[in-house]
Amino acid sequence: MTFQIISGSLEQGLVYGIMALGVYLTFRVLNFADLTVDGSFPLGGAVAAALIVSGAPPLLATLAALLAGMLAGAVTGLLYTKLRIAGLLAGILTMTGLYSVNLRIMGRANIPLLRQETLFTQLHDTFANITYLDLLFFLLLALLIKLLLDAFLSTDFGMAMRATGDNPDMIRSLGVDTQAMVIAGLCLSNGLVALSGALVAQYQGFADAGMGIGTIVVGLASVIIGTGIIRPYTIFRATLGALLGAVIYRLAIFFALRMGLAPTDLRIMTAVLVIGALSAPTIKTIWAERVRMRRQAEENAVLCRKGVGDNA
Amino acid sequence: MLEIRHLCKAFPAGGLTPKIALQDVNLTVPTGSFVTIIGSNGAGKSTLLNAVAGVFPVDRGCVMLNGKDITFLPEHRRAAFIGRVFQNPLQGTAASMTVEENLVMAWRRGERRGLRRGITAGLRRQIRDRLSQLGLGLEDRLHTAVGFLSGGQRQALTLLMATMTRPDLLLLDEHVAALDPNTAQQILYLTEKMVAEEGLTTLMVTHNMEHALRMGDTTIMMHEGEIVLNVKGTKRAAMTVHDLLNQFKRIRGEQLLDDRMLLAD
Ligand SMILES: Nc1ncnc2c1ncn2[C@@H]1O[C@H](COP(=O)(O)OP(=O)(O)O)[C@@H](O)[C@H]1O
Numbered sequence: 001m002t003f004q005i006i007s008g009s010l011e012q013g014l015v016y017g018i019m020a021l022g023v024y025l026t027f028r029v030l031n032f033a034d035l036t037v038d039g040s041f042p043l044g045g046a047v048a049a050a051l052i053v054s055g056a057p058p059l060l061a062t063l064a065a066l067l068a069g070m071l072a073g074a075v076t077g078l079l080y081t082k083l084r085i086a087g088l089l090a091g092i093l094t095m096t097g098l099y100s101v102n103l104r105i106m107g108r109a110n111i112p113l114l115r116q117e118t119l120f121t122q123l124h125d126t127f128a129n130i131t132y133l134d135l136l137f138f139l140l141l142a143l144l145i146k147l148l149l150d151a152f153l154s155t156d157f158g159m160a161m162r163a164t165g166d167n168p169d170m171i172r173s174l175g176v177d178t179q180a181m182v183i184a185g186l187c188l189s190n191g192l193v194a195l196s197g198a199l200v201a202q203y204q205g206f207a208d209a210g211m212g213i214g215t216i217v218v219g220l221a222s223v224i225i226g227t228g229i230i231r232p233y234t235i236f237r238a239t240l241g242a243l244l245g246a247v248i249y250r251l252a253i254f255f256a257l258r259m260g261l262a263p264t265d266l267r268i269m270t271a272v273l274v275i276g277a278l279s280a281p282t283i284k285t286i287w288a289e290r291v292r293m294r295r296q297a298e299e300n301a302v303l304c305r306k307g308v309g310d311n312a
Numbered sequence: 313m314l315e316i317r318h319l320c321k322a323f324p325a326g327g328l329t330p331k332i333a334l335q336d337v338n339l340t341v342p343t344g345s346f347v348t349i350i351g352s353n354g355a356g357k358s359t360l361l362n363a364v365a366g367v368f369p370v371d372r373g374c375v376m377l378n379g380k381d382i383t384f385l386p387e388h389r390r391a392a393f394i395g396r397v398f399q400n401p402l403q404g405t406a407a408s409m410t411v412e413e414n415l416v417m418a419w420r421r422g423e424r425r426g427l428r429r430g431i432t433a434g435l436r437r438q439i440r441d442r443l444s445q446l447g448l449g450l451e452d453r454l455h456t457a458v459g460f461l462s463g464g465q466r467q468a469l470t471l472l473m474a475t476m477t478r479p480d481l482l483l484l485d486e487h488v489a490a491l492d493p494n495t496a497q498q499i500l501y502l503t504e505k506m507v508a509e510e511g512l513t514t515l516m517v518t519h520n521m522e523h524a525l526r527m528g529d530t531t532i533m534m535h536e537g538e539i540v541l542n543v544k545g546t547k548r549a550a551m552t553v554h555d556l557l558n559q560f561k562r563i564r565g566e567q568l569l570d571d572r573m574l575l576a577d
């Protein structure tokens with residue numbers, strides 16, 4: 001098998017890895033399961049595609065998508081902090097609303113970009129003679145974003161955000177507005193997710209209203225796989241894990257499909273993977289306790305037989 | 313100086329009548345004074361400290377710190393000049409972050425958190441200095457996640473974090489109650505040392521009457537949301553734990569008598 005066959009999966013892994021970095025920020029750093037992602041990912045695609053079709057420069061369209069995603073994150077953040085709607089529900093509400101918003105932005109369910117100028121046509125025009133150009137581009141971009149995120153999380157602001165996810169009482173008692181931190185984190189996260197959506201739309205040559213379904217689960221799968229491969233002792237390792245997790249997820253799909261998995265079964269496979277990873281610690285505990293109790297019962301057969309006296 | 317005037321706070325309870333946790337509380341704490349607070353469970357001690365820290369809005373009355381009315385200031389804004397240590401050693405530190413990161417966050421108490429690098433070489437040196445003054449060897453564990461420290465070590469760290477920026481007010485809510493006796497002694501010793509060194513205005517809740525009399529310069533007793541005893545100076549110096557207990561019994565007895573009279577009505 002040649003490298004060429006899997007390069008497509010690597011590219012996908014890296015571009016979805018940017019989304020996974022966004023999910024890492026909410027799920028692991030802020031300790032917030034944010035379902036906005038399923039709406040902000042296609043939002044990014046929709047904004048970028050609609051702007052490109054109307055003649056905007058691709059770079060500008062991509063940045064606009066990022067801003068739109070941040071706005072979506074802010075909506076969820078405001079619902080959660082100011083209106084005190086439960087986090088999961090706040091995300092679901094924004095995601096549901098975004099479905100209509102995305103259709104409005106696109107004007108229809110699908111925008112093809114095949115004959116449009118995109119970041120990728122520009123890239124190929126500029127660097128015509130580099131092989132694996134897309135792969136190189138995604139690799140550099142994903143790493144750049146990862147490093148920027150690492151740097152951000154070690155600033156005063158970033159540390160306060162991490163503390164907000166860890167112990168809001170503590171960081172509030174040090175003078176930080178934890179509500180503002182949650183909103184900022186959701187903004188940043190959904191900005192990254194929408195950026196990923198904008199890149200995916202240009203890369204695959206279309207934006208589609210349905211392209212967001214299951215994004216959060218893919219993001220969670222990536223973060224969880226990443227934690228499994230690289231123990232997240234430091235921020236650097238944790239974000240690297242999220243990126244690698246996204247790549248490994250794509251490679252796993254690639255091989256599963258080659259081994260005959262029906263593409264329609266992909267989502268159930270992903271869901272099962274995430275369920276397995278999330279429940280592994282619980283199952284491990286239950287199992288260990290069972291084994292221990294069986295051993296105790298055997299021991300008791302001798303230890304607690306009749307005629308054993310009390311303590312002195 | 314901390315001034316608390318006519319402070320009232322009730323919490324919605326199961327029934328129709330709300331639970332009154334603070335009832336017309338008036339207290340003046342001069343700058344540099346160290347007040348110990350005692351009272352039975354549910355007397356309103358924590359509620360008083362929470363009201364001063366701004367954890368919730370109060371129903372009536374005001375809180376003034378150094379002449380400034382802070383009654384309507386949100387909790388995170390007051391935190392700029394109020395340091396706190398909670399009863400639960402897990403509550404005052406971020407477990408997943410390192411000793412150094414926790415201290416740096418405390419160093420920036422009340423400042424705007426910007427996008428500059430959190431930990432610099434200069435800051436690290438200062439932090440190491442302060443840590444070594446605790447005498448717990450934590451200065452060699454700057455990069456350990458706080459979650460790996462013992463409860464006592466975490467509480468010592470929280471105490472340092474609460475005092476290192478010399479806040480206008482220090483609030484301690486049974487901050488050694490969850491520790492074993494030896495560790496508790498150690499933390500109390502550190503508390504006295506830090507409060508004395510920085511001359512901090514302090515409110516300390518304790519359920520230990522001996523500590524209440526031995527530490528600080530003023531002792532107040534709370535009962536059912538009210539301050540029922542406020543002693544300082546020579547009167548306090550002459551007081552024994554036994555006297556305090558008798559006072560406590562007398563107040564509770566009067567209360568019982570009141571209740572009985574109400575029932576007889
Ligand atoms: N957040 C709250 N919600 C409802 N009731 C509360 C709350 N906080 C305290 N209380 C009630 O207020 C009274 C005083 O509590 P507290 O101040 O914690 O007493 P303590 O003196 O033991 O610290 C108690 O009856 C308690 O049940």
Ligand SMILES: [Mg+2]
Binds near residue numbers: 357359
């Ligand atoms: Mg209490």
